Amino acid sequence: MSEQMKYLVRQAAAGKLNRREFVGRMGALGLGAAAANTMFGIVAHAEDAPKKGGVLKAGVQGGQSTDSLDPALAASDVPFMINMTWGEALVDLKPGGQLDMRIAEEVSSNKDATEWKFKIRKGVTFHNGAPVTAEDVVATLKRHTDEKSQSGAQGLVKGISDMKADGDMVTLTLAAANADLPFLMADYHLIIQPGGGVDKPDAGIGAGAYVVKEFEPGVRCAMEKNPNYWDANSGHADQVEVLSINDNTARAAALTAGQIHMMTRVDPKIAEMLASAQGVAIERAAGPGHYVFIMECNKAPYDNNDLRMALKLSIKRKEMVEKILGGMGSMGNDFPINASYPLFDDSIEQREFDAAKAAEFYKKSGHDGSPLVLQVAPAAFPGAVDAANLFVASANEAGIPLTIKLEPDDGYWSNVWNVAPFCASYWGGRPVQDQMYSTAYLSTADWNDTKFVDKHFDELLIAARGELDPAKRKGMYSEMAHIVRDTGGLILPMFNDWVEGRRAEVGGWVANPAGTLMNGKALTQCWLNA
Numbered sequence: 001m002s003e004q005m006k007y008l009v010r011q012a013a014a015g016k017l018n019r020r021e022f023v024g025r026m027g028a029l030g031l032g033a034a035a036a037n038t039m040f041g042i043v044a045h046a047e048d049a050p051k052k053g054g055v056l057k058a059g060v061q062g063g064q065s066t067d068s069l070d071p072a073l074a075a076s077d078v079p080f081m082i083n084m085t086w087g088e089a090l091v092d093l094k095p096g097g098q099l100d101m102r103i104a105e106e107v108s109s110n111k112d113a114t115e116w117k118f119k120i121r122k123g124v125t126f127h128n129g130a131p132v133t134a135e136d137v138v139a140t141l142k143r144h145t146d147e148k149s150q151s152g153a154q155g156l157v158k159g160i161s162d163m164k165a166d167g168d169m170v171t172l173t174l175a176a177a178n179a180d181l182p183f184l185m186a187d188y189h190l191i192i193q194p195g196g197g198v199d200k201p202d203a204g205i206g207a208g209a210y211v212v213k214e215f216e217p218g219v220r221c222a223m224e225k226n227p228n229y230w231d232a233n234s235g236h237a238d239q240v241e242v243l244s245i246n247d248n249t250a251r252a253a254a255l256t257a258g259q260i261h262m263m264t265r266v267d268p269k270i271a272e273m274l275a276s277a278q279g280v281a282i283e284r285a286a287g288p289g290h291y292v293f294i295m296e297c298n299k300a301p302y303d304n305n306d307l308r309m310a311l312k313l314s315i316k317r318k319e320m321v322e323k324i325l326g327g328m329g330s331m332g333n334d335f336p337i338n339a340s341y342p343l344f345d346d347s348i349e350q351r352e353f354d355a356a357k358a359a360e361f362y363k364k365s366g367h368d369g370s371p372l373v374l375q376v377a378p379a380a381f382p383g384a385v386d387a388a389n390l391f392v393a394s395a396n397e398a399g400i401p402l403t404i405k406l407e408p409d410d411g412y413w414s415n416v417w418n419v420a421p422f423c424a425s426y427w428g429g430r431p432v433q434d435q436m437y438s439t440a441y442l443s444t445a446d447w448n449d450t451k452f453v454d455k456h457f458d459e460l461l462i463a464a465r466g467e468l469d470p471a472k473r474k475g476m477y478s479e480m481a482h483i484v485r486d487t488g489g490l491i492l493p494m495f496n497d498w499v500e501g502r503r504a505e506v507g508g509w510v511a512n513p514a515g516t517l518m519n520g521k522a523l524t525q526c527w528l529n530a
Helices: 003-013 019-028 033-043 077-086 134-145 248-256 268-275 305-313 317-323 355-365 384-397 433-440 455-466 470-487 516-520
Strands: 055-060 091-093 099-101 104-109 115-120 160-166 169-174 210-216 220-225 239-244 280-295 329-331 372-376 402-406 422-427 490-503
Touching (some): 019 033, 033 268, 077 210, 077 220, 115 134, 134 169, 248 268, 248 490, 268 280, 268 490, 280 305, 305 355, 317 329, 317 490, 355 384, 384 402, 433 455, 490 516
Parallel strands (some): 372 402, 372 422
Antiparallel strands (some): 091 099, 160 169, 210 220, 280 422, 280 490
């Protein structure tokens, strides 16, 4: 940054420049409007103290009429955001990737990482007034091990062989060592509930900063401040609302009009235009999130690896990053890990579009030439339909008969994702490789949406958990990446930045690459400036 730019930043931070003046002068120095708007939004409120009161609203894509308050079932942005607002887990993740102690105030382990202890914070109560106990924690974790719970965290907790509550201490004994276990406990499904939520998992009763007052699935969730919340640094607004607004244009219009204060999934094509609107700032965070096309490996014709490889080679990744993400992301390589993860192997060869090789694999597959149907909905990810059309064009260029079937947004995450043999989807990523692989690629994981089964992969995953030598562990993860990339059902063309919008009057915003809207905590950690 030039000295002139630094001077303008200091002037804005001191309140001597308004947004229009700051953006105009930065533009004269060569900085784009979107970046200048975002920078102003950061520096103008850098010294603000939290303000109390008001109603803070978020417009979020991904809501549907089948949404539930059961944390185990959360599968899209709306239930994720709602549950992270009323719920509290043992730990959370800070923007830098470090653990943020929540219901647990201390974490420790034995030398070989086979036993972990979580000391439960005293004075924390549920919304119903009952104290949060070690027994509630154990009951919650046990519920997620039950296949009937259909929990997205099932693959994470199955490795726990024994759970005990003793006073304010929870002891977890593992079937095999896992150096990353505390990070797994930050999974958004593992919200601590009274009695584990066994009797009524969708009651929406937790220990978070806000209490659920009204819930209309697929429409809105209104919450009020929890007067007994233990953390004075969170829960600044009197009330918060999560509004399900699936249409991109409608969300942007609501933000511009001030009907909402923040929004998910800004279409990169309109990011700069939206940033130029009065009172609007664009926030970006690069992280592990990715947009995908998934093939179920156990269903014809996608049970043929030659066909899967043909499709992987027939996609133009760079084109998608440029046209769908507007450059706000990076190319994917058909495994769900990028440089945001520890122990990432950057030496793995980048897969590129190759029409000749794709055609060769397609011919080798013996496919009968009938249409390959990719099911997609706008809610799958921002620009999903356009991305699917680009995929169809490049696949057809390689002689592969790919077509798309447009599905409605409502019901997509219950009727199509993890059900259809070939569809569009997205993943927010996870803080560590073990968690990402355990959630979606372990053979027994409930959210194994590619139906990928590989015995050696499972063995490597389990072995890597207990390998305390970083170099050896990195080698194991590299081998796992190659297995998924070369034999799995995942087509991963791009990793997306989180591109989100907020009103300028929103204070306390700190980008968190772990997940959308400050990893689900924007409503609890932000406030409204007058």
